[in-house]
Amino acid sequence: MVRLLHLSDIHLGSGLSHGRVNPATGFNTRFEDFVGCLAEAIDRGLHEQVDLAIFGGDAFPTATPEPAHQEEFARQFKRLADAGIPTVLLVGNHDLFGRGVGGASLNIYSALQVPNIVVGARLKTHSLQTRSGPVQVLTMPWINRSALLTREETRNLSLEQVDLMLVDRMKLALEAEIRRLDPHIPTILLGHLMAENAVFGAERHLAVGRGFSIPLYMLARTEFDYVALGHVHRHQVLCEDPPIIYPGSIERVDFGEEKEQKGFILAEVERGRCRYEFVSVAARAFRTIQANLSDSEQPHRDLVQAIEKAKIQGAIVRVLYRIHPHQSPLIDTPSLRHLLEPAFAFQLQPEMVSQLSQPRVPGLGESCALDPIDALGQYLDSRPELKNLRTELLQAAELLLHSDADPLFDPNGFEEDTDVLVETTQAALHLLEREEAVRTDQLGLFS
Numbered sequence: 001m002v003r004l005l006h007l008s009d010i011h012l013g014s015g016l017s018h019g020r021v022n023p024a025t026g027f028n029t030r031f032e033d034f035v036g037c038l039a040e041a042i043d044r045g046l047h048e049q050v051d052l053a054i055f056g057g058d059a060f061p062t063a064t065p066e067p068a069h070q071e072e073f074a075r076q077f078k079r080l081a082d083a084g085i086p087t088v089l090l091v092g093n094h095d096l097f098g099r100g101v102g103g104a105s106l107n108i109y110s111a112l113q114v115p116n117i118v119v120g121a122r123l124k125t126h127s128l129q130t131r132s133g134p135v136q137v138l139t140m141p142w143i144n145r146s147a148l149l150t151r152e153e154t155r156n157l158s159l160e161q162v163d164l165m166l167v168d169r170m171k172l173a174l175e176a177e178i179r180r181l182d183p184h185i186p187t188i189l190l191g192h193l194m195a196e197n198a199v200f201g202a203e204r205h206l207a208v209g210r211g212f213s214i215p216l217y218m219l220a221r222t223e224f225d226y227v228a229l230g231h232v233h234r235h236q237v238l239c240e241d242p243p244i245i246y247p248g249s250i251e252r253v254d255f256g257e258e259k260e261q262k263g264f265i266l267a268e269v270e271r272g273r274c275r276y277e278f279v280s281v282a283a284r285a286f287r288t289i290q291a292n293l294s295d296s297e298q299p300h301r302d303l304v305q306a307i308e309k310a311k312i313q314g315a316i317v318r319v320l321y322r323i324h325p326h327q328s329p330l331i332d333t334p335s336l337r338h339l340l341e342p343a344f345a346f347q348l349q350p351e352m353v354s355q356l357s358q359p360r361v362p363g364l365g366e367s368c369a370l371d372p373i374d375a376l377g378q379y380l381d382s383r384p385e386l387k388n389l390r391t392e393l394l395q396a397a398e399l400l401l402h403s404d405a406d407p408l409f410d411p412n413g414f415e416e417d418t419d420v421l422v423e424t425t426q427a428a429l430h431l432l433e434r435e436e437a438v439r440t441d442q443l444g445l446f447s
């Protein structure tokens, strides 16, 4: 039986806007929070004497992290290496440089051949020796469609067709790896990918564009005893047999994650059997305090009461309150600031209700995280003069956002004006994507 620590989506250096410089260390206080959560996961792994650690990808927000962030990441993982615990670092989409040429921010570990550290930069099975015996880790790093766009065979295909072809190729490559596995040794698939059925988390807002998703049946194979995923920031278990698990990210980036638990997975894996538990870390709390004071006789008193009711100690707090302009002088902002001092950070966000201008679009307050299509839909609902264009505009937006279809070859019968707009934009995106693909024939997985 192999005991393992599975963590993912560290994104060291993200979410700094909610922090400030710590004069004692010179670091952003939110960076220190992220390091704290990472250290907590590694402490627990060391304490439990795990045999193996696997990281599901996205070490930093970009492939060219600040040296200090790179250094702290290395310092934390060195603790596992020093303890003789083999550690696999998988390449996620944020670790790829220019969306293509290998895992720039992680390849330094393979280049230096750091003992006990393996970098998963391509589809490959790593046979590792642990204190509790051998284990196979099949690494499946992030891949995007630029891997295929350079090929002559994709010249006349829509982006959707290219995605399907890519999934087909991955299926074949994965099948080939699976056939080479030793069926008597515990086997882990470690993948940075968007699985079908996964519920989106904050990763949606952290990366531009959308890739393709992998059907669950490709992952739910009896050859795997544990499927360790990365990419989606919201912890979720997609399948029990074998366990297919996103541990989620280790810290919150923004208010959209206010209600999500953050943590990592501890698992015991043997051939044909796996037991796992989710362990939460002390991630920084985010709190939204909302108050509609527009009908209040004593708006300041009511707002103070709302703040006093909330648990703000050490939390990142936002106070959203609605008032009429004439109520504004009744709000004593300095005393609110004083009241909010126990918070780690806070923002006061008044929303003015004006009788003169049109009311704000209902449901589009800053407190709710809508996806862009929903937001556009709500906006259009509030603009009767755009009613006739509603369907076309939403379709055009879908196309622009998802590139699921390619109007170059499939114009979908838009009204003339929209048609031209969409076609021009899509053509430009398409050309850019091809150009990028030529520069960065990704990972060489299929070469």
Ligand SMILES: [Mn+2]
Pocket (backbone or CB within 6 Å): 057, 058, 092, 093, 094, 192, 203, 230, 231, 232
């Ligand atoms: Mn990712």
